[in-house]
Amino acid sequence: MEADNFQTTTEVFLSWLAKMGIQISPKIAVADLRTSGKNRGVVAITDIEEDEVLFTIPRSAALNMNTALSDSQLSFLQKTIPDVPGWLALTTIMLVEALRKDSKWMPYFAVLPELLDSLVFWADDELSELQASMVTTKIGKATAEDLFAQHITPLNIENANPTMCHKVASVIMAYAFDIPELVDKENAEGQDEEADELVSDNGEDEKTILSMIPLADMLNADADRNNSRLCCDNEDLEMRAIRPITKGDEIFNDYGQLPRSDLLRRYGYVTDNYAPFDVAELSTESIMSLFRSDESLQLPGQKVLEPLGLSEVNKRIELSQREGKPTFSEEISSFPLGTESLKSSDAPGTFYSPLGSAWNRNTDTKNLGIGIYEDSYDLAHPGPDGPSIPDELLALLYILLLDDEHFAAIQTSETALPSRSRLSTELVGQVLVKLLQLREQEYATTAEEDEALLQAGNLPHRKAMAVQVRFGEKQVLRQAIQEATTFAASNKRMRGQAKVREAVAGGTKRKVHQTEGEKKKVRKR
Numbered sequence: 001m002e003a004d005n006f007q008t009t010t011e012v013f014l015s016w017l018a019k020m021g022i023q024i025s026p027k028i029a030v031a032d033l034r035t036s037g038k039n040r041g042v043v044a045i046t047d048i049e050e051d052e053v054l055f056t057i058p059r060s061a062a063l064n065m066n067t068a069l070s071d072s073q074l075s076f077l078q079k080t081i082p083d084v085p086g087w088l089a090l091t092t093i094m095l096v097e098a099l100r101k102d103s104k105w106m107p108y109f110a111v112l113p114e115l116l117d118s119l120v121f122w123a124d125d126e127l128s129e130l131q132a133s134m135v136t137t138k139i140g141k142a143t144a145e146d147l148f149a150q151h152i153t154p155l156n157i158e159n160a161n162p163t164m165c166h167k168v169a170s171v172i173m174a175y176a177f178d179i180p181e182l183v184d185k186e187n188a189e190g191q192d193e194e195a196d197e198l199v200s201d202n203g204e205d206e207k208t209i210l211s212m213i214p215l216a217d218m219l220n221a222d223a224d225r226n227n228s229r230l231c232c233d234n235e236d237l238e239m240r241a242i243r244p245i246t247k248g249d250e251i252f253n254d255y256g257q258l259p260r261s262d263l264l265r266r267y268g269y270v271t272d273n274y275a276p277f278d279v280a281e282l283s284t285e286s287i288m289s290l291f292r293s294d295e296s297l298q299l300p301g302q303k304v305l306e307p308l309g310l311s312e313v314n315k316r317i318e319l320s321q322r323e324g325k326p327t328f329s330e331e332i333s334s335f336p337l338g339t340e341s342l343k344s345s346d347a348p349g350t351f352y353s354p355l356g357s358a359w360n361r362n363t364d365t366k367n368l369g370i371g372i373y374e375d376s377y378d379l380a381h382p383g384p385d386g387p388s389i390p391d392e393l394l395a396l397l398y399i400l401l402l403d404d405e406h407f408a409a410i411q412t413s414e415t416a417l418p419s420r421s422r423l424s425t426e427l428v429g430q431v432l433v434k435l436l437q438l439r440e441q442e443y444a445t446t447a448e449e450d451e452a453l454l455q456a457g458n459l460p461h462r463k464a465m466a467v468q469v470r471f472g473e474k475q476v477l478r479q480a481i482q483e484a485t486t487f488a489a490s491n492k493r494m495r496g497q498a499k500v501r502e503a504v505a506g507g508t509k510r511k512v513h514q515t516e517g518e519k520k521k522v523r524k525r
């Protein structure tokens with residue numbers, strides 16, 4: 001019976017797509033992919049050539065603030081909640097639209113999922129299976145609920161309780177597209193001339209509108225298996241093949257090169273094909289708790305690094321926080337800086353990104369510039385795109401480990417940091433190994449134990465996904481440790497050449513001398 005309902009809902013949806021003016025190539029079909037855990041998807045029923053149009057969607061069939069609700073409902077919302085992020089505005093629109101008895105969008109709403117497996121819906125005991133993964137700090141459930149309470153609750157929309165708001169907002173996060181605004185070419189020409197004087201035409205100022213796009217959002221994704229892309233020629237939206245597709249193949253969109261932690265957070269699934277994009281994060285707080293400690297740092301080979309003293313640590317942090325992109329000399333540019341592209345664009349607490357001003361529909365993409373001091377650093381699998389350990393992390397440790405004379409030289413002259421190969425000193429490598437081993441120990445199980453769990457199989461679905469995420473992060477940490485052990489650049493400018501001493505047998509730990517003021521501020525590990 002359920003299968004019949006599923007099939008009927010799909011058929012009603014397909015007829016509705018035609019009524020909405022969506023033209024579909026006879027070479028594709030919507031398929032029931034529940035047996036592979038994907039619900040619906042789109043498949044090729046004959047061979048398809050590269051660049052063929054799979055379907056065309058008029059802008060009127062994209063659900064957004066231009067197309068949903070009555071004019072009076074929309075202007076009421078614009079007046080009542082003028083300054084909200086785009087995802088929150090679209091959530092409100094969908095909640096209100098779903099209550100309209102004559103809503104033309106009903107056959108579309110019927111194919112949208114009731115509930116996803118994205119992390120906002122996980123119970124605490126399920127989340128605990130992610131162990132020390134920092135993805136749990138990025139769910140932003142409480143922040144989202146504050147926004148629901150502040151903006152949606154006062155509207156008294158029937159059934160718009162926090163659970164329902166999360167359901168709609170999480171569907172938007174997993175299904176919506178940011179599409180360029182329709183440009184009124186006749187009027188835009190004159191405006192462009194004026195605007196040319198003010199802004200550069202680098203595409204960053206393009207206005208976008210967050211939209212639900214029926215059928216385009218029925219495409220699943222599997223890392224680099226993407227074979228189609230949504231294109232926009234101002235008037236219509238087109239899904240095109242970006243490579244030849246063989247009969248029977250699934251048609252995949254591109255959700256981005258996301259680590260499995262983020263895939264799980266945003267989309268509620270993971271597959272092995274995303275494993276190459278996994279990241280492990282090292283928080284700056286954990287680095288600083290090591291450096292701010294008043295205890296000596298025990299390094300491999302029985303070496304001991306004396307503490308730096310709190311005010312000195314703070315001076316070095318200040319230097320690393322200087323605004324602007326880091327400047328490194330020589331061959332640093334042979335690696336892309338850090339692993340920014342792997343990083344989730346949304347910060348903790350901004351769960352349902354993209355954020356942007358809602359009613360003027362402009363998503364701000366300005367790059368504010370980054371110093372080497374970040375809240376956390378992404379470690380990745382080394383590959384053609386770069387090494388495992390980002391340059392910024394090396395530079396931060398290098399600054400913290402520089403001897404006083406060379407630190408002062410960099411501080412006063414604002415000279416560039418040395419190249420990556422010179423940042424990778426033996427001492428930086430040893431401290432990094434220590435930090436990464438401590439990070440590994442934050443996870444309750446080892447990589448080997450996780451692997452055994454996965455091989456044994458039969459895990460509950462969410463636990464299996466969590467174990468894959470934490471196992472992937474531990475594998476990245478292992479690779480980063482491996483990379484750090486190869487660091488062999490000279491320690492000549494490094495702090496502690498006089499003070500790094502062989503620990504005496506039984507290694508007594510000496511307290512560093514501190515001023516009274518400093519002592520009060522020292523944070524114990």
Ligand SMILES: C[S@@+](CC[C@H](N)C(=O)[O-])C[C@H]1O[C@@H](n2cnc3c(N)ncnc32)[C@H](O)[C@@H]1O
Pocket residue numbers: 036037038039040041111112113116117174175217218219220221222266267268269271
């Ligand atoms: C844009 S929708 C794709 C259509 C969706 N399958 C449906 O039936 O409504 C994104 C959602 O599809 C599912 N999905 C996409 N790709 C998947 C994959 N490779 N494996 C499992 N589920 C997938 C996830 O639930 C994700 O949140």
